[in-house]
Amino acid sequence: MLMGLLQLVVETVQSHLVLFQISIVVVLAIYYYVLVPFILSPLRAIPGPYFHRVSYIPWLNGQRNGTWIQKVYDLHQQYGNILILSPTEISVNGHCKFITDIYTKNFPKSKFYENFRNHGFKDNIFASLENNRHLKYKKLIMALYKKSAIFSPLNNTRSILIDASRDLVQAVFKGSVEGSEPDLWNARAELNIHGKGKVDPNWFNKSGWSNNLAIDVYTLFGALAMDVVTRFELGKDSGTSLLQFTQSRKLIAYHCQVSSMGFWTTLAPKFWNWVASKEILKAADEILKFQLNLYKHAELNPDSNGKNLTTLGTLKQNGITGEYAYSFLTDNIFAGHETTATQLTYLFYELSRPVNFPLQQQLRKELAETFGRPSSINDVIDDLETVDSLPYLNAVLDENSRVHTSIPGAEPRVVDRNYIVELSTGKLVEIPIGTTISCLPYAIHRQENVFPDSNRFIPERWLAYPEECEKDYQARIKLQKKYMMPFGKGIRMCLGMNLALIEMKLAIANLYWHYSTKIDPDWCAITKYNTNQASAEIKIGRAPARGGAHHDHHHHHHGGNVPNTDEDKMIMYDAYTSRPLYDECWLRWYRDDYSLT
Ligand code: HEM
Numbered sequence: 001m002l003m004g005l006l007q008l009v010v011e012t013v014q015s016h017l018v019l020f021q022i023s024i025v026v027v028l029a030i031y032y033y034v035l036v037p038f039i040l041s042p043l044r045a046i047p048g049p050y051f052h053r054v055s056y057i058p059w060l061n062g063q064r065n066g067t068w069i070q071k072v073y074d075l076h077q078q079y080g081n082i083l084i085l086s087p088t089e090i091s092v093n094g095h096c097k098f099i100t101d102i103y104t105k106n107f108p109k110s111k112f113y114e115n116f117r118n119h120g121f122k123d124n125i126f127a128s129l130e131n132n133r134h135l136k137y138k139k140l141i142m143a144l145y146k147k148s149a150i151f152s153p154l155n156n157t158r159s160i161l162i163d164a165s166r167d168l169v170q171a172v173f174k175g176s177v178e179g180s181e182p183d184l185w186n187a188r189a190e191l192n193i194h195g196k197g198k199v200d201p202n203w204f205n206k207s208g209w210s211n212n213l214a215i216d217v218y219t220l221f222g223a224l225a226m227d228v229v230t231r232f233e234l235g236k237d238s239g240t241s242l243l244q245f246t247q248s249r250k251l252i253a254y255h256c257q258v259s260s261m262g263f264w265t266t267l268a269p270k271f272w273n274w275v276a277s278k279e280i281l282k283a284a285d286e287i288l289k290f291q292l293n294l295y296k297h298a299e300l301n302p303d304s305n306g307k308n309l310t311t312l313g314t315l316k317q318n319g320i321t322g323e324y325a326y327s328f329l330t331d332n333i334f335a336g337h338e339t340t341a342t343q344l345t346y347l348f349y350e351l352s353r354p355v356n357f358p359l360q361q362q363l364r365k366e367l368a369e370t371f372g373r374p375s376s377i378n379d380v381i382d383d384l385e386t387v388d389s390l391p392y393l394n395a396v397l398d399e400n401s402r403v404h405t406s407i408p409g410a411e412p413r414v415v416d417r418n419y420i421v422e423l424s425t426g427k428l429v430e431i432p433i434g435t436t437i438s439c440l441p442y443a444i445h446r447q448e449n450v451f452p453d454s455n456r457f458i459p460e461r462w463l464a465y466p467e468e469c470e471k472d473y474q475a476r477i478k479l480q481k482k483y484m485m486p487f488g489k490g491i492r493m494c495l496g497m498n499l500a501l502i503e504m505k506l507a508i509a510n511l512y513w514h515y516s517t518k519i520d521p522d523w524c525a526i527t528k529y530n531t532n533q534a535s536a537e538i539k540i541g542r543a544p545a546r547g548g549a550h551h552d553h554h555h556h557h558h559g560g561n562v563p564n565t566d567e568d569k570m571i572m573y574d575a576y577t578s579r580p581l582y583d584e585c586w587l588r589w590y591r592d593d594y595s596l597t
Contacts, residue, residue: 041087042432045423048075048084059086064263066542066574069408073443080424089436091410092421093443096482102437103490106131107413110436115266116334122327125495126335134492140318141328144308147498151384155306160231160239161503162382165510167243168224172515173377175215176589181246186216186584191253191283194582196523206522214520214586218345218579221507222252225340226333228503229496230294233311233329235303238294251290252341256583257283259338262575291333295326336496339406342579344504346404346538347396349570349585350457352517355529355536359396359459360516366392367513374514384502387509395462397504401486403457408442408540409576411488441485442540450483455537515589523586525565540572543581 013020037053038044044053051058062068072091075083081094092098101107109129116127125137143149150157174181187204189195196203205213223242231239242248257280264272276284298312309317311332315325351360370390371381381387415435420428431437446454451461461480464473487494494500511517519526529536543563563569571581 036087042430043084043087043090043435045427045429046082046084046090047079047423052084052086054087056086059089060267063267063575069410069440069442069574070539070541072410072440073446076440076443082421082423082429086436088434089412089438090431091438091440093440094447096444098439099444099482099485099489101419102413102439103411103485103488103492106491107437108416109134109492110412110414112266112412115269116331118327118330119323122323124327124331126331127327131491137328138491138495140320141311141314142495144305144311144314145495145498149308150498150502151388152307155308156236157232157305157499158382158384160228160236161384161506162380164224164228164231164243164503165382165506166378166380167227167241168220168507169377169380169510169514171220171223171243171246172215172511172589175220175246176213177211177515177591179209179211179213182213183215183219183246185247185250186219186253187214189584191250191257191279192583193279195584196582196586203522212588212590214523214588216584217348217587218256218341218583218585219249219252221344221348222255222337222341223249224344224507225337225500225503226252228499229333229336229340232305232499233332234294234298235301235305235310235312238298238301238303240294251287252337254283254286254290255334255338256579258287259577259579262577266576291326291330295329332496335494336500338577338579340500340504342406342577343401343404343500344507345580345585346570346572347400347504347508348511348517348587349519349566349580350400350404351396351512352519352587353536353566354526356457360512363392363396363508364512364516366390367509371509371513377514379514381506381509381513384506387505388502390505390509391463392459393505393508395459397501397508398462398484399457399459402445402451402484403455404538404572404578405441405445405486406577406579407486407488408440408445408572408574408578410438410440411485412436412438439485444483444485447483450480457536457538515591517587517589519566520586520588523566524569527565527567536567538567538570538572540578541574543568543571 033054037050041053049058059068062071072083072085076091076093081092081098083091083093085091092102108131111129113127114129117123123133125134125141128134128137149155152158175183182205184204186192186195187197188201189197192198220243223240226242227240229239233239240248240251242251261272261276261280264275268275273281295312298310302313303310304313308314312325312329315321315328320328350356351363367381367390370386371383387393413436415431415433415437417433419431419437421431422428445451448454462477464470468476487497487500527536569580569582570585572578573581
């Protein structure tokens, strides 16, 4: 009987094979494209576009082509605080309680971070996913990065920072003010496929100046950050001296090349080697050689950081040695130099825009009033405590980290406990364990009811308004800080924050104490505004399409339609870690204020 039935089924299927196959496809299609998204998925009530529910393609593609942050930001405006990104991922923004829930209460990191492992996929503090493993790592090294340790007169970090500031002032003097060592190598853009030198090899100093030449500050600040972080991690004499030896800044250009692979590194590592160009493979190889040389030198010349050990010393003392230690160091070098360079580049760029000259003057005034005038080019500001607490400098820094945050992209975590969100309709939805969830710093920093005119660079929003009483001011700042996550939030927040902050403040203080800055008119057309400052915002994304030119970030060719204003050039690249879209920013430096008129 049963056999008979089975036989009947087999015969029927055989005689209607095509029909049968079609039915299977239709049933599966109905299941995946109708039943799951509308009835079965626990995320079915989360607002968002249909395709996000049924496919990972919009999510992957948006990140690959550098449009995802803007897209997610726009979709939040349309759909509200809670948004579906992919069949297993949601994005939450619009209220600071999400930062508390996800980051302060420590949902574990998603697999995205696993690919930040180094040296044969060895784990490190940034890449570790599980909370308990991470905590173990953090306990080993966190004391080295505390503000009290960074500022301690018993450690070498102070002198590392002051030496680097001196080198920075000198590098600008020689490269720009005096013009004795022009930044020709960067001008040729040998290693920067997006650089102006690629299309126009003779662009540099077309106006024929002999002083106040342009310098690519993105590389300059990359060099500063590399010198500081390597000396901090390995010991004073085992770090780099890129600021002193301009030709060695090639290393920064190699890092930029590899950075352009961010999408493949984090989301599609299996394809990395296949996608990477010959140049990028060479860059990765050069970086690895550089790192191993650096670590070898440090191993042969063990050093302390004064009262504390170095990071390398501390790791070794705790049994994390060889490649296991190098994975931590490489991660910190990576985490610490590009982010810092991006912050400083945008800060100096913003203050160099004609529309912001008054802000630059205000900052220079604060510095002159606090420290007097430099007696010579060798004079440096070395009072860390005073620099740390300058009100206007801090306002500029905070505003820059809000608008031009180095990590504007989602910081994905995984729901590991009962978590309920409330939609704008009032409906409560339980998010299943295992769902990926994140805030988008780019959006949090643009919360319009907390930061009015949120796209604009307005340092004054961090100071008391003329009519504002102290109590209102304090309350407002407290709220604004709740909506800031330039260094992340919670226990996975940036380990190097205190180092990065004082390093940036010293660089800003010393440079604007000595110099004023302007955008180089040979590099781009400089946008000027009269009264309509509202249009002075810098976008995130890809280069604006001009006349049908092809502008995929990774492959675009600079044809006749090259974007040419400073605002085009300084678009923030839309990715987890941002940077200037063309990997360069050319500023001219002056020892007086006359340029700012
Ligand atoms: C302006 C400079 C910097 C910015 C804006 C920055 C930003 C960040 C952010 C946003 C995170 C959290 C990322 C996430 O959760 O997805 C982070 C984590 C981290 N950063 Fe930074 N960073 C900077 C400089 C540095 C420096 C100088 C170092 C090292 C010396 C460093 C080391 C780390 C490490 C180790 C983590 C992971 C911490 C953990 O998982 O416990 N960063 N940083």
